[in-house]
Amino acid sequence: MFNTASKMSLYSPTSRLETTVNTDAKLECSVTRTTTDTSRFTITWMFGSQMLLTMDLDAVVKFGPAAGLEMDQRIRVEIRQKQDFQLIIQQVRTSDSGQYHCEVEEWLQDPLGDWYSLEKMSVSTELVVKEKASDFKMNKANTQLKVEEGKQLMLKCSVEGIGSDSTLRYSLTWMFNQYESSSVALLTYSHDARLKYNSFDSELEGRLHFSTPEVGVFHLTIHRSIQEDRGCYYCQVQQYQLDCKGQWSPKAGDKSGFTNVTVQLIENNLHVQKEEQSLNISNLQAGFTIDCVIESRSSDASVFEVTWSRDQRNEGSVIIFNASRDGTLHSAIDNKDLVFGHPSAMHYKLTVPNVNPSDTGLYHCQVVEWIQTAANKWRKIGEEMSGTISVHEDTEERQKNVSFAMDKNGKYLFIKEGEQFDIECSLDVGKEDPTHHYSLRWVFNRPESTSGIPLLSYSYDGRLQYHTENQDRLRFSRPTSDTFHLAVLNSDIADSGRYQCRVEQYQLDCEGQWKPMARDQSGSTIVTVHSIESKLHVQKDNRTLNITNHQAGFTVDCVIDSQSSDKSVFEVTWFKVQEEEGPVTMFTARRDGILHSAITYKYLVFGRPLATHYKLTVPQSNPTDMGQYYCQVEEWLLTANTWKKLDSDKSGVLSIYVHTEGDSDKQTDPLGTALGVTIPLICFLVLVIILLLRRDHKRNSELKKKKDCLWAENNPLSPMPEVTPAAGDHS
Structure with missing residues (x-):
């Protein structure tokens, strides 16, 4: 073991490194002085208190728990000039921010060729990753847009400051805020070019047309604008960027200014010729013609509905012919054929042939101008009546x-x-x-x-x-x-x-x-x-039924005390309510006579003994039948080929308790219980009284016997023994 003092020193160019997301961060760790020229090093990079990676003497790198499954693909260690160790983190994120520690351990070789380590040293660098400042912005200007009803409406949403960066894409949501309502999304265009319309209004969806003529420019066209299109429109844009792994990540977001749209309704400019005419019919075979000439219209896209009527003395106006806006013709005169004509777009005529006395009177036409604002939606622009034609015939x-x-x-x-x-x-x-x-x-x-x-x-x-x-x-x-x-x-x-x-x-x-x-x-x-006043009332008696005989079953009656009309019919539904559960439908007797049971595991028996008395029988009761039962009655009346619901009412509640066999063994009737306790007690008391009486009688007998024994004849005296003189002297 060698006690060599370490002379190693470490250096880091900065203690704080700031960068932005999606860039590469490089953390330096340099050995500026070594103990020997042959020193070798092991490097450990720590992220906070967890090991990020370690590199051994042979330059083999192993990742630690701080690297995870994703970060180890973005980090690596490079060795420059033998003693400079650089940690590179690619495409940094804000989650990469924190303290990074570089721990260096110096190793020396002894004369025998064995390596031993000296004291560890470390330097720290704080990495700060910031979001990149948004490089785009939306046009925030608010605009006013007025469009004529029936014309198309063009909305534009553009992103400013777009460069030539091919790694950037945009998603958009177009929002609509109708007056006095909340904002709703009309459509969403995602960064991967998927377009989705929101179905809050299928009619409006069919009139929308979206386009993006260039990157960052979005157009929304609304065809055949209607009054319901007025309101506030704006778009929300999200910027996405492609990272090194080929994934699109959100980068920034913004929303545009508001476009306030006003739809100007088409003004009524309908005028029908009002010339008054008088016709005296002499040739009955010739007939006469009622012209209906439209002098001006409100819109070139409008269509007309023309109705001819006749006024006769002491009679009201009666429709005789109608030409609807869809081209359908209808004659209300059945005894002759009226001849319709439409020689030009704004000229209609009706000919009445073979005049008879019933044809005299005042004739006029009524014109209604319609505009189609959307699919299956029409708006009446104006209505005007022509002048009258007075038709006379000599019928004196x-x-x-x-x-x-x-x-x-x-x-x-x-x-x-x-x-x-x-x-x-x-x-x-x-x-x-x-x-x-x-x-x-x-x-x-x-x-x-x-x-x-x-x-x-x-x-x-x-x-x-x-x-x-x-x-x-x-x-x-x-x-x-x-x-x-x-x-x-x-x-x-x-x-x-x-x-x-x-x-x-x-x-x-x-x-x-x-x-x-x-x-x-x-x-x-x-x-x-x-209108019929509702008089429906169902009997509301509440009853309780304890069932011990499971074969007997029970019946839920539904009695109607009063009804609103003698011609009304009823629909009756039975419900069951159990603890902690809501009403469950059991059976329905519909007004058309169809019966429907919602219970599949047993047969329910329906009955109707009277017109206002319905009943439902549940046979062979079991514990699952316990609960509360009631019926609900709906009263219906046929009016004008349609059924009208007059009223509904509920019956009283029938509470069912079904006792199981174990319960019936354990359960005792209160009277039976009382009798079962009282009778043995009475018997016991009678027995005690008899025993006491017998004991009393026996005692009295013994006392009587004792009294009888006091007589001399019953108790003879025994003689006393004689006393000797010696004994007497001695005493």
């Missing part, structure tokens, strides 16, 4: 032959929702004429509406035609030749309004042709349909 001679009249008195009907109501239209024809036939049309006017809606038409030749989508609820009948009935089934609130029938008289001429002779109309029947 025919009116002289009028041979019928109608009841002009008004009627009022008050109906409950869901009920049927009947309307009658009667003619006073005087003397019946087999050459006279009648056509009838029933017209309905909603409250505060000026246009009548044709419900049905009955032609003089027996043809019946319905003009409403609710024809399944209409029942037409003609019990007599001069009486017409209309029944409306399953009434709804929307059926409230004014009903009127209009009759035309036809006569068979000598040529076998039916000619219109006269017309008239009835008084109005005002129908008011009231």
Whole structure:
């Protein structure tokens, strides 16, 4: 063992080294003086208190626990000029910051060739890794953008200060803040070129178009802008950089300024020609034409819906023809063919051929201008009516032959929702004429509406035609030749309004042709349909049932005490509630009669002994059936071909306790228990009393015997022995 004093000295150029992320850090550790010229060294680099790596005398490097599985790929040791040891950390991160200690151990060789070490020495360097200052920024300027409805909207988001660094990429999220609502993401474009639309509004998603014409420049186009597009738009950008391992790591982030978008609605500029005309029809075969000329429109992209109506004396306005915006044509006149024409984009016309007395009146057209703002979304821009055309026909001679009249008195009907109501239209024809036939049309006017809606038409030749989508609820009948009935089934609130029938008289001429002779109309029947007041009530008795016979089962009754309407139907659902669990559906009897059991492990027995009495039986009880049972009733009513839920109510609770066999053995009836204790106790007390009485009787007998023994005859005296004289003298 040699006691050689070490003359080694170490040097580090700096005690603190600052650098930025994703750069290479080099930590120096130099031996400036050695003990001998043949000295060799072992190096240990420490990171904090843990070993990072060590290099032995043969320059073999081993990594320590501080290197981990990832850092050992970024660090290495280089030897320069034999005595300079450099630790290199590639692509440093902020987590690499800390104290690094370089420990050097000098080794000498003795004369026998063996190596021995001298005292260790160390130097320290603090490494500080900082985030690299962001080399990009967003345009923060706030802008105002106004766009006309239906036009496309272009938004731009750009990154400033982008160089030619190919290791940089950007991800973007476009945000939209609608007025008085929170911000939502419209789309996200990731740094790896993946584009994802957010589905909060599928209609808006279909109108978005994203593009990036150059690096750091992003465009968002919104086609066919609508009023809902107004609001605040901005984008959030994240910068990514490619590291030495080929991974993209976030580097910096920023967001742009706000673009406040205002959508200017198309102003109403619709004008329809309002020229007033008067036509006197002399040639009945010629007919007449009602022109509808649009003088100006609000937008070149708009479309029109045109409706022709007729006003007759003492009658409201009745729609006779409609040309919808999608090109669909609908005629409300069934006894003749109306001829529609559209000679130019802003010129519509309707021809009424073969004029008869029922065609006289005031005609006009109503034009509605529509603009398609998005897929399946339309907005009405304006509405305007044309001038009127007054159509007259000389029918004085025919009116002289009028041979019928109608009841002009008004009627009022008050109906409950869901009920049927009947309307009658009667003619006073005087003397019946087999050459006279009648056509009838029933017209309905909603409250505060000026246009009548044709419900049905009955032609003089027996043809019946319905003009409403609710024809399944209409029942037409003609019990007599001069009486017409209309029944409306399953009434709804929307059926409230004014009903009127209009009759035309036809006569068979000598040529076998039916000619219109006269017309008239009835008084109005005002129908008011009231909503049904809920009167549903289910019996709410609470009961408790202890079950010991498992074969018996139990029944959950559901009794409806009152209902809102005689025509209502019920849907009944039974529920079971157990401890620490919510209600669980067991069985449902739907309003259409379908039964559904949610219990799969046993059969439930449904019963309905009365119209308002439902019951559900659970056979063969077991401990799992313990809990609380109740039913819930929903009351439904058929109105206007749709089912309306009137109300719902719950029954009382049936509490079920099922006792197992062990419980039944252990369980005793309180009365039985009392009797079982009392009877043995009474028997014991009676036995004690008997024993005491016998003992008393025995004692009395003995005392009596003792009293009897005191008599001389029962107890003879024994003689005393004689005393001798000697004995007497002695005494």
